[in-house]
Amino acid sequence: MQRIYLNPAAVSHPEMKKFVDGLQVENDNLILALHAVENHFGYIPREVAAFLAERFRIPMARIYEVITFYHYFRTKPPGRHLITVCNGTTCWLFQSEKLLQMAHEFKTNLPEEKQREVSIEEVRCIGCCALAPLAYIDGQLHPYLNAEIFQQELEKVISCEDKA
Amino acid sequence: MKIRLNFDSNAIAAGAAYVGEALQRELGKTWQIIKVGTNGLSYADPQIEVEAEHLPAVIFGKLNAHNIAYLLEDFFQHGLFPREEFFRSGGCILGGRTFMKKRGGAITHILVSDTSLPLQDKNRAYVLSLLSRFFSPGQYAWALDFGFYNRGFAIEIFPQSEVYAGFSIEELPELFGLLSQGQGLAIHKRFSEPLQLRLVSKNCGRMSAESIEEALQLGGYDALQTSLKKLSPEAVISEVEKSGLRGRGGAGYPTALKWKLTRQEKNFPKYVICNADEGDPGAFMDRSLLESDPHRVLEGLILAGYAIGAEQGYFYIRAEYPLATQRIRRAVEEARQYGFLGKNILGSGFSFDVKVRLGAGAYVCGEETALIASLEGKRGSPVPRPPYPSQRGLYGKPTCINNVETLATIPEIILRGGDYFSTIGKGKSLGTKIFAVSGQIAKTQLVEVPMGMPLKILIYDICGGLPAGKQLKAVQTGGPSGGFVPASLLDIPLTYEDFLAIGSIIGSGGLIVLDESVNLAEFMLFYLNFNVDESCGKCAPCRIGGFQLRHLYQELLAGADAERQIAKIKRIAYAMKLASLCGLGKAACNPIFSSLHFFPEDYKLWAKKNISTVP
Ligand SMILES: Cc1cc2nc3c(=O)[nH]c(=O)nc-3n(C[C@H](O)[C@H](O)[C@H](O)COP(=O)(O)O)c2cc1C
Numbered sequence: 078m079q080r081i082y083l084n085p086a087a088v089s090h091p092e093m094k095k096f097v098d099g100l101q102v103e104n105d106n107l108i109l110a111l112h113a114v115e116n117h118f119g120y121i122p123r124e125v126a127a128f129l130a131e132r133f134r135i136p137m138a139r140i141y142e143v144i145t146f147y148h149y150f151r152t153k154p155p156g157r158h159l160i161t162v163c164n165g166t167t168c169w170l171f172q173s174e175k176l177l178q179m180a181h182e183f184k185t186n187l188p189e190e191k192q193r194e195v196s197i198e199e200v201r202c203i204g205c206c207a208l209a210p211l212a213y214i215d216g217q218l219h220p221y222l223n224a225e226i227f228q229q230e231l232e233k234v235i236s237c238e239d240k241a
Numbered sequence: 242m243k244i245r246l247n248f249d250s251n252a253i254a255a256g257a258a259y260v261g262e263a264l265q266r267e268l269g270k271t272w273q274i275i276k277v278g279t280n281g282l283s284y285a286d287p288q289i290e291v292e293a294e295h296l297p298a299v300i301f302g303k304l305n306a307h308n309i310a311y312l313l314e315d316f317f318q319h320g321l322f323p324r325e326e327f328f329r330s331g332g333c334i335l336g337g338r339t340f341m342k343k344r345g346g347a348i349t350h351i352l353v354s355d356t357s358l359p360l361q362d363k364n365r366a367y368v369l370s371l372l373s374r375f376f377s378p379g380q381y382a383w384a385l386d387f388g389f390y391n392r393g394f395a396i397e398i399f400p401q402s403e404v405y406a407g408f409s410i411e412e413l414p415e416l417f418g419l420l421s422q423g424q425g426l427a428i429h430k431r432f433s434e435p436l437q438l439r440l441v442s443k444n445c446g447r448m449s450a451e452s453i454e455e456a457l458q459l460g461g462y463d464a465l466q467t468s469l470k471k472l473s474p475e476a477v478i479s480e481v482e483k484s485g486l487r488g489r490g491g492a493g494y495p496t497a498l499k500w501k502l503t504r505q506e507k508n509f510p511k512y513v514i515c516n517a518d519e520g521d522p523g524a525f526m527d528r529s530l531l532e533s534d535p536h537r538v539l540e541g542l543i544l545a546g547y548a549i550g551a552e553q554g555y556f557y558i559r560a561e562y563p564l565a566t567q568r569i570r571r572a573v574e575e576a577r578q579y580g581f582l583g584k585n586i587l588g589s590g591f592s593f594d595v596k597v598r599l600g601a602g603a604y605v606c607g608e609e610t611a612l613i614a615s616l617e618g619k620r621g622s623p624v625p626r627p628p629y630p631s632q633r634g635l636y637g638k639p640t641c642i643n644n645v646e647t648l649a650t651i652p653e654i655i656l657r658g659g660d661y662f663s664t665i666g667k668g669k670s671l672g673t674k675i676f677a678v679s680g681q682i683a684k685t686q687l688v689e690v691p692m693g694m695p696l697k698i699l700i701y702d703i704c705g706g707l708p709a710g711k712q713l714k715a716v717q718t719g720g721p722s723g724g725f726v727p728a729s730l731l732d733i734p735l736t737y738e739d740f741l742a743i744g745s746i747i748g749s750g751g752l753i754v755l756d757e758s759v760n761l762a763e764f765m766l767f768y769l770n771f772n773v774d775e776s777c778g779k780c781a782p783c784r785i786g787g788f789q790l791r792h793l794y795q796e797l798l799a800g801a802d803a804e805r806q807i808a809k810i811k812r813i814a815y816a817m818k819l820a821s822l823c824g825l826g827k828a829a830c831n832p833i834f835s836s837l838h839f840f841p842e843d844y845k846l847w848a849k850k851n852i853s854t855v856p
Pocket residue numbers: 487488489490491492493494496516517518519520521604605606607608609642643644645647648749823824825
């Protein structure tokens with residue numbers, strides 16, 4: 078969760094094909110391949126899925142069946158800013174849903190072109206329940222959140238960038 | 242001189258990297274700083290444990306950029322417990338958990354704490370001022386936690402590293418007086434036994450999780466070497482059978498039986514899989530084992546392979562656990578270099594290797610048949626059993642799937658003997674079990690205790706009960722497939738049988754403590770959201786039933802007539818329990834029945850006057 082993804086728009090089709098051809102995948106295991114693709118691009122671009130279908134000689138439908146089944150795989154590129162709130166049971170007890178709601182409100186209050194840059198996701202427990210509630214903002218994990226800290230952290234991320 | 246720094250996901254998220262850098266910079270020349278996994282005391286991260294001849298062996302917890310300076314100066318430079326500012330800026334000291342050898346000599350330091358519940362520090366100032374009459378500043382300090390509660394005032398003296406408890410506040414002046422005159426031995430009868438029994442997690446937090454050398458020093462791979470030299474696969478199975486070990490992944494199936502059935506099959510090759518999917522939200526036992534003692538889990542997997550006659554093993558680790566994955570990968574590589582994996586292991590003729598696979602965020606993939614499909618690269622849809630994986634599993638071959646903790650227990654059983662293991666526990670629930678206690682609990686942590694221990698002892702006497710001012714309502718066990726233990730039944734022994742009898746399960750070991758402010762109908766809606774999200778959609782009872790139930794709960798919480806809603810909920814839940822294909826759908830209704838049974842009033846609170854149904 079702490080990767081910097083390629084900008085998919087900047088990746089050409091031949092490059093995608095080259096990436097797929099270069100994948101070393103044991104037993105043509107589709108999930109291993111999809112993990113590699115997601116790690117590289119941040120999501121599974123449709124073009125890459127098509128190249129995978131070609132390479133593994135399976136229908137596109139079977140690839141999408143797998144992609145859509147697993148929460149981990151994205152079919153759209155995540156925004157430049159990724160907010161992932163843990164919504165496991167312990168975090169829920171400590172008001173994670175309020176954090177989620179705050180994240181969405183924060184996003185809606187941004188100027189329109191900024192909104193597209195922010196993605197909000199949920200995860201079901203990352204096993205650090207002692208620090209509940211927690212959330213990742215751009216790969217950085219924030220423990221013991223409350224409304225005030227969360228709001229500050231969200232604002233930090235966006236305002237930093239405005240200055241840059 | 243060693244400093245052990247917790248460095249698992251939890252500690253890192255809490256800021257352990259910063260602490261590690263500061264320590265390395267200031268003390269790196271003279272101290273060995275070891276990044277361990279977790280000692281289990283997750284609530285106190287970032288924390289360090291000190292091991293040195295001239296200093297008390299204690300844990301300093303909740304370290305941060307402010308308080309670490311006091312620690313460095315007072316403790317590491319001057320050998321004194323840190324000044325009050327250390328505590329005021331969040332720091333704490335934990336006692337009573339040392340691995341140091343006991344030493345004699347005049348008392349140099351003393352830790353004190355009040356272990357009476359409910360937790361409060363109301364006597365802290367008084368006791369510290371009392372101590373100041375007998376000891377000089379920096380010789381004494383207040384401890385946050387000794388690992389036990391409900392035993393009055395407790396002290397630990399150094400360099401002896403001995404803990405005494407059970408003092409009343411009136412006894413303290415005399416006690417401190419005696420101690421300051423070097424007459425500590427007079428109080429020997431007060432020694433308090435540890436409540437935990439750490440067998441499986443005994444090395445967690447003691448060694449680097451990224452060094453096979455350290456694992457070997459603490460007995461890693463001894464069980465494998467013994468088995469390969471002295472025990473036939475049948476003898477390994479028989480040792481496990483004697484131990485009475487049952488699967489720790491939730492279902493509690495006898496491990497030896499599963500191994501026997503898989504061994505029996507004449508179809509080759511066979512596979513063993515370590516189920517490291519840990520999908521139960523709120524549980525972190527498996528993550529902690531994988532991140533703290535990966536070699537133990539790996540050794541268990543190799544032994545399972547040896548026992549059933551498999552040459553290929555797999556780890557299936559959830560994608561949300563990148564650090565666990567990294568440490569297991571490293572452990573596998575190191576084990577290969579040391580000849581514990583590969584062809585003809587240690588000249589025994591037994592060959593075995595391991596691959597690491599990742600999940601992709603699907604709870605249902607913890608279910609055996611779904612896990613197998615996922616390993617094969619497909620979507621994780623369960624299939625009906627039989628045939629069981631022991632007959633037809635991965636790639637259609639006999640496959641044995643075990644949970645992380647189950648496997649981590651195996652080396653201990655081989656080394657100590659199955660008979661020893663079976664003397665611990667109660668009824669058909671033998672050995673020790675690791676629990677992850679979280680929620681409204683004073684000290685969120687991992688606890689390993691003999692099975693059969695009353696839940697109440699675990700919650701109160703080990704974890705310190707609920708935070709000040711909170712009242713216990715129930716303990717949630719077994720996650721979305723489990724149920725609730727109401728406060729009135731808190732004496733229940735932690736066994737598979739006792740939990741079954743009240744309509745719950747121990748599950749994998751996640752215990753979530755709920756206080757009076759939680760409404761269980763609301764809580765159920767949260768679980769139903771989870772189940773609807775996670776249902777694979779293959780069979781109608783679960784796919785549609787879950788959806789319907791969620792809708793009924795939404796109506797209920799919006800004020801619909803409780804009686805009618807409950808009747809409908811029950812009807813659908815029964816159908817779903819009976820007709821669902823896999824454990825996810827079957828068990829999804831357990832917490833519904835459990836909450837309805839124990840907390841019917843929570844369902845009635847929502848009814849709005851004059852509205853019988855919601856449109
Ligand atoms: C929906 C569902 C999810 C499960 N999730 C897990 C899991 O995350 N980890 C686990 O070890 N077992 C899980 N199980 C239990 C496994 O299917 C299986 O019983 C267990 O891994 C067997 O190992 P054991 O006998 O060592 O416990 C799950 C079962 C179901 C039905």
